[in-house]
Amino acid sequence: MTRRDDAGSGAGAPDAAVTRRDGGGEPGPLLRLPSALAERFTVVRELPHQGREADVLLVRDAAGDAFVAKVYRHGVRVAPEVWERLRGLESSHVARVIETGFSDGRDFEVSEYLPGGSLEDLAGAGTPVPPDVLSEVVSQLTAAVAHLHGAGIVHGDLKPSNVLLRRGEPLELALADFGVSKSLDATSRFTQRVFGTLAYAAPEYAFGAEVSGSQDWWAVGMIARQLATGRAPFEGLSEQAVRHHLATRPVDVSDVPDERVRLLCRGLLVRDPGRRWGAAEVRGWLGGGSPGVPEEPPPPAVRPAGSGGRRPLQFKGVKYTEKAALARALAADWETAARRFFVAMGDRDDPSQGWRQLRAWLAQFEDPEYDDLEDLVDLVDVHLPGPEAPDAKLLRLLRWLDPTMPPVYRGKRMLPEDLLALAEQASSPHDDEGRRAARELVDELYTGDLVTALATFGEGAGQLADVDRRWRDLNARWDELRRSTALPTRVRRELADSEIRVEALAVAVAPDWARALRRRIESAAEPVRGRTGWFDALLADGGDPVRHLAATLALPAAVAEARRLDELRRAHAAAETAHRHEWRDSEEHRRSGTGEAVLRALGGAALLFALPVGLPLVLGTLVGEAEFLGRFVPAATVTCGIPLACELALAAGLGGDYHPGWSLRSRLAGLRRRLPGRQGALATQLQPLRKSTIACGGGCLLYLALGTAIWGIVTLRAWSPVPFLIGAGYGVWTFARYRDWRTAHQSQRTQVLGER
Incomplete structure (x- = not known):
């Protein structure tokens, strides 16, 4: 790795294509050369004279030729017309610029290497x-x-x-x-x-x-x-x-x-x-x-005290009688001026020494011939003794002393380009101390409404009023947005503790900064676009920097929500797959029981029709009633065949679900379980009779009914429609069972698969 080298000699073999991050000359993390240079040049060492605005490196190309690569820090931009004119310059007294460009957010230039040192x-x-x-x-x-x-x-x-x-x-x-x-x-x-x-x-x-x-x-x-x-x-x-x-x-x-x-x-x-x-x-x-x-x-500050009959005010060993000269001296050493005149000013009856001297000096200008006499009275009686901070008081004093001077605050000029540089420093990710100081200054300018005061200065301050208006409008829109109920509660809570004064200042000064912000957030938000509705709504207005700033702050929450939704979707998909597998296994198990269900259907049909069909067949055979058999056998075939076919079809369709839920055998078993209860109820009503009597009577009634039915069928020759009626009734009953099973089966499917 290359280090900043006071001697200018780089001992050891440096890592290729690296240089220091933005910042001062202190050792710190390293950063690769911009990609436009890294593929073609190798860093040899850092050169000894590193500037505030760039890192200066000795590099070599593939042919072994040495060059000087100057990589400017983020936010430092070289005037493009200067580079354009340098490339066409031919003079032995000007170092030749080989290549210039912009890569990875930084300007760079490559120039010839002159190893002879410097003046x-x-x-x-x-x-x-x-x-x-x-x-x-x-x-x-x-x-x-x-x-x-x-x-x-x-x-x-x-x-x-x-x-x-x-x-x-x-x-x-x-x-x-x-x-x-x-x-x-x-x-x-x-x-x-x-x-x-x-x-x-x-x-x-x-x-x-x-x-x-x-x-x-x-x-x-x-x-x-x-x-x-x-x-x-x-x-x-x-x-x-x-x-x-x-x-x-x-x-x-x-x-x-x-x-x-x-x-x-x-x-x-x-x-x-x-x-x-x-x-x-x-x-x-x-x-x-x-x-x-x-x-x-002679400078105005050292003119004789008798100039205009005014007593001089001494500041840092120099005596001042002229307002403009004093203004520039105070601006040049802002901290000393603010401390001497406006920190611990005392009260009206017991002022501090500095405030007493300044007040006495200002009193010499209380002359009606001055157009700003009224302003001076307000300054001395209202503003300077008031509750404002010392720096704000000094600003008001400078405004009165020399309104034609450039706007200055805390010793720094405050034209629009200076405010942009201040905002960029306040948002820098590298210099923590400088960033904190810059943010404090931005907050002070905003809360003290100082840009409005700076806009009243003369040289170059005309645009500050528009900057301040746009700045405050952006902050007002921010306050309105972060209270919007369209945002999730936790996002509103996060935005409620955030301010955009620094970023809004940059946008108010430079529209290009807003466009760059838009490109950055749209690129960063690409993975979550279309996945969170509230975040998409923030980006819907492509020209609103306030919404883009909100999107920048809310991006982590949007990413977290998108990840949570992805996890829920994956869990839902996994559960749905598991349910489908469960249902598929259940269906396979049901279908695998088809053979057993068919056998049970055969047994049930045989149990149901053995007595009413078999008994007439046996009687007819014993008495040799050929005509009876000739008529009964076809009727018995219809009577047994239709129910058997219905039962077999039901068993084949229901498979493993056929028994015990829907089979003929289970229904007969249920009838058998219900009859003893009814028999008990009948016995209770017929308590004087013996159980054997009741049983004998019941058997006789059953055989009487069967005999009567058989006699009627044979004698009246009425069996032709009866088998079909029995078959039709059985078919209806079978269809009712199938319909009930279908309903229960569909309900089970809905429950397992979670379908709506």
Whole structure:
């Protein structure tokens, strides 16, 4: 694995195609090269000078040639027109860009590898360089910067580490690292997030200057001063101190020993970008000339206290009499200003020292000739002593002091592009501490309604009012959505504890962010689309970012519900399969009992018809009644055959279910069980008679009935319709049994298979 290497040498064999995740220079998890590069390049090591905006790697292609791959962090986008112009640039003083692109959510560029080191090796030696060497460096930097400006590119981050050495003897330089570069025809501004290294930045950077080539010439002057003195600019000062210095005073060049070099530094380090030296003046100086240097007016902060008769207000050792100068000084060191003037302010009768001094200084402007007198009275009597947070009070103070300045809060510029950068930082998955701080700032802007106040500033703040309106509309729609009864209760409970202030801010600033959000959630939700109705309803309105944000938060619940439904469907399918197997086994078992059922049907039919059919046959045979037999046998055949056929058909159809539930034999057995009970009831009624008498009488009655029937049939010759009546009645009874079995069988099937 590759690690960030202070020495710049990568010991050991690094794993191919890996680099560090987004973040600072601290060791951390590793990330593969973007896929567009990983297949063609192998990482050798990380190069020593890693920027805030990208990882810089030494890579090799399949042929073994070395290149520099710069992989920008998520959210850092290089201006496409800069890359387009760099690819057409041919200058030995500009590092050649081989390839640029976008892959896996990150910009990248591949450029030529210059192994000779950088100008930092010379500038960081701690000793001044000879004037002739300095002149050669300035000459080549002038050629390179002029060439860039001629191509319409402002470098934006000139410093010794970005000036590479093609050769040391003779010296040949090449500019590199165009990650924050802009085009000269752009109307954008260098934001605090991407304006380069502060020590080499022109004063106008700190306040969101428009893109201008004069900013690169300031950096050339700072590099020249560093080479002449052997000391890095602003060495040992904090970032806040550097900002304050740039905002309030010129850079001192009196310590530059060579008079000619001192003239160069004075001309390049003029604070007014309109009067600063450029390519023509530097070339004149290189040719031995002495171009004029405009006199620097004293900064407003250090003008005499008597200016306008006002007493000065001292802040961090500097005395201020002008409102605009004080505003910029307070904005440059926001934390100190808020702490000094607005933390522990005391009360009206016993104010803190800082608040008393500020109130007295502001009182000097209570003059009717000022149009903002009424605003000043409200500021001093209502807003500043009120319950607002110290940062909000300082914002109101800056608004009164200099409403034309760019909107600033907590020392950070707050134009729409800065709010987008803040939202992106607040939603970053990598920098926990930075993410928490950014989220707190977003919440503060929202709850304090501070974007509305920022929109009243001058430079570049015109769009903030629209941003704030869209931001609050999105949050209001979010509150309405998370109370919707169309969502499951547990999802509403989860959304009730969630806010979308960060994401809504990004959407309010950049519509592209909403479209990217839509693509992300639709891609992530593909596995659960069409499986949960409420989640599909969230995505139904394809243009509503609020519903997309809700879908993002509710996606885990939708996935869990989809999985639960899948499990239920699988369990239901498994149970249905088991029930079908159970029913199939039951049917097979029923059909396997068909043979036994047919035998039982034969036995039952024989039992039922043995006496009434067999007895006449025996009597007819004994008496030799041929005519009787001739008529009785066909009748007996019909009488026995139809019931037998019906019983056999029923047994064959019912199979194992035939006995004991529906067979003739079981019905006869049931009749036998019911007769003793009736016989007992009759005996109870005939208690005086003997049981033998009753039995004898019953037998006689039975045979009398049978005899009478037989006599009637034979004598009256009426048996022709009787067998058919018996057969028809038996058939009806058999059909009734089959119908009852069919109903019971269907009910059993419904119960087993779970059919409705």
